Amino acid sequence: MSNEDQVMIETVELCKNFGELEVLKGITTKVNRGEVISIIGPSGSGKSTFLRCINLLEEPTSGEVYIEGISVMEHKKDINKLRQKVGMVFQQFNLFPHLKVIDNVALAPIKVKKLDKEAVYARARQLLARVGLSDKAEAYPAQLSGGQKQRVAIARALAMDPDVMLFDEPTSALDPEMVGEVLDVMKQLAKDGMTMLVVSHEMGFAREVSDRVLFMDAGIIAEEGTPAQIFSNPQNERTRAFLGKVL
Amino acid sequence: MDGLYNAIYKNFIRDDRYMYILNGLKITIIIALAAAVLGMVIGVVMALGKTSKNKIFKALASTYVELIRGTPTVVQLLIIYYIIFGSTAVPKLMVAIVAFGINSGGYVAEIVRAGIQAVDKGQMEAARSLGMPYGMAMRHIIMAQAFRNILPALTNEFITLLKETSVSGFIALDDLTKGADIIRSMTFDPYTPLLTAAAIYLVLTNLISFIFGKIERRMRISEQ
Numbered sequence: 223m224s225n226e227d228q229v230m231i232e233t234v235e236l237c238k239n240f241g242e243l244e245v246l247k248g249i250t251t252k253v254n255r256g257e258v259i260s261i262i263g264p265s266g267s268g269k270s271t272f273l274r275c276i277n278l279l280e281e282p283t284s285g286e287v288y289i290e291g292i293s294v295m296e297h298k299k300d301i302n303k304l305r306q307k308v309g310m311v312f313q314q315f316n317l318f319p320h321l322k323v324i325d326n327v328a329l330a331p332i333k334v335k336k337l338d339k340e341a342v343y344a345r346a347r348q349l350l351a352r353v354g355l356s357d358k359a360e361a362y363p364a365q366l367s368g369g370q371k372q373r374v375a376i377a378r379a380l381a382m383d384p385d386v387m388l389f390d391e392p393t394s395a396l397d398p399e400m401v402g403e404v405l406d407v408m409k410q411l412a413k414d415g416m417t418m419l420v421v422s423h424e425m426g427f428a429r430e431v432s433d434r435v436l437f438m439d440a441g442i443i444a445e446e447g448t449p450a451q452i453f454s455n456p457q458n459e460r461t462r463a464f465l466g467k468v469l
Numbered sequence: 470m471d472g473l474y475n476a477i478y479k480n481f482i483r484d485d486r487y488m489y490i491l492n493g494l495k496i497t498i499i500i501a502l503a504a505a506v507l508g509m510v511i512g513v514v515m516a517l518g519k520t521s522k523n524k525i526f527k528a529l530a531s532t533y534v535e536l537i538r539g540t541p542t543v544v545q546l547l548i549i550y551y552i553i554f555g556s557t558a559v560p561k562l563m564v565a566i567v568a569f570g571i572n573s574g575g576y577v578a579e580i581v582r583a584g585i586q587a588v589d590k591g592q593m594e595a596a597r598s599l600g601m602p603y604g605m606a607m608r609h610i611i612m613a614q615a616f617r618n619i620l621p622a623l624t625n626e627f628i629t630l631l632k633e634t635s636v637s638g639f640i641a642l643d644d645l646t647k648g649a650d651i652i653r654s655m656t657f658d659p660y661t662p663l664l665t666a667a668a669i670y671l672v673l674t675n676l677i678s679f680i681f682g683k684i685e686r687r688m689r690i691s692e693q
């Protein structure tokens with residue numbers, strides 16, 4: 223197996239119910255190393271729940287999730303180790319408001335990985351430079367704009383050296399003029415070879431950056447394919463209806 | 470003027486009666502401080518219980534809080550003195566500290582629980598997604614933020630606790646209130662000793678407000 227084909231994330235018949243409500247109804251897919259996957263679909267179709275099942279923020283009702291070949295369901299005790307491989311960026315940023323930007327980035331590597339403080343801070347500064355926020359290291363999250371907050375959140379996730387990054391509508395809470403700066407960081411990340419699953423309504427990003435697009439509807443992957451296939455020649459009626467609304 | 474001097478002389482100076490106030494104040498402060506620390510520890514543990522997924526831990530913590538909040542402090546103090554420590558040689562001061570600590574813990578638990586639950590759910594998720602275990606996330610992310618938010622409520626609780634210690638006389642501890650009352654019973658002057666005790670409590674409660682207000686302002690500034 224070449225490195226390119228290494229499966230980073232695999233889900234098999236993944237189901238999730240909230241009480242009576244069946245939110246995921248059997249999601250089976252694979253994500254290879256370096257792939258960028260966009261997940262699109264109407265609100266309430268289960269996109270967030272799917273991402274959250276991957277790192278067990280939600281516990282799947284049935285089915286399997288594998289992270290780099292290791293069954294998450296069978297290794298719940300090691301979940302903290304597994305989560306370190308999977309970074310997550312949230313719609314609402316969820317920065318730690320009581321910590322300076324630099325400490326937001328450095329806290330987990332220091333506490334969780336028990337790495338040397340000085341090395342962690344040096345790396346945190348590099349990451350802040352990478353997302354264009356060197357000058358904000360000593361600021362508190364409340365002093366940042368939305369776009370800056372989300373870039374810090376990306377740096378914070380990257381600080382744990384994840385193999386995969388999950389993005390759940392990273393630009394949906396942003397003012398329009400700030401969407402670009404976050405997408406630029408994500409594009410650069412994709413270019414650098416990061417494996418990414420991105421739930422987004424930014425169709426431009428999905429079309430331009432992703433290797434594969436999943437269209438989710440009512441808890442299933444209703445259609446998947448390359449951006450060209452999905453955007454130019456959708457097969458599924460629902461995909462067409464959805465794209466008709468958002469494009 | 471002569472009247473005032475006479476009152477002071479009679480109540481405080483003669484036979485070194487001021488020592489009732491001074492020793493009482495010492496007892497009051499020791500009980501309040503130690504009980505506050507004990508109450509914080511118990512309160513945090515119980516708040517973790519009330520917000521825990523563990524059903525047994527949760528039920529225990531809830532029962533504790535209900536028992537404390539649903540019964541009078543004096544009754545708790547008497548039960549702990551006569552029933553729980555009844556046949557032991559534990560000093561009364563220790564009993565009082567334990568009793569008021571247990572009492573304060575019940576109220577602190579509710580304050581801390583509210584503080585924990587007021588922290589956005591996304592904070593715990595972000596922390597867990599970085600690989601932090603529950604306890605670590607609770608401490609460095611949730612509690613750290615909750616503490617800032619509950620400082621005013623905790624200030625109130627410490628003030629209440631200080632005032633509640635005035636029932637220590639029920640187990641024959643000579644705290645500030647009891648000391649003042651002893652002087653009253655010797656001099657038959659209710660005004661001077663009791664108003665003096667009230668003034669001292671007022672100074673102490675204001676001191677607590679002042680100190681916590683300072684801490685609170687410092688925390689706010691560091692986030693601006």
Ligand SMILES: Nc1ncnc2c1ncn2[C@@H]1O[C@H](COP(=O)(O)OP(=O)(O)O)[C@@H](O)[C@H]1O
Pocket residue numbers: 240243245263264265266267268269270271272
């Ligand atoms: N914790 C939860 N409890 C109950 N229902 C939930 C919960 N999380 C999500 N849901 C429901 O699951 C469905 C899918 O939600 P979600 O995965 O957030 O969709 P999407 O991200 O595609 O908009 C929605 O109907 C939502 O109300």
Ligand SMILES: [Mg+2]
Pocket residue numbers: 269270271390391
């Ligand atoms: Mg969503």
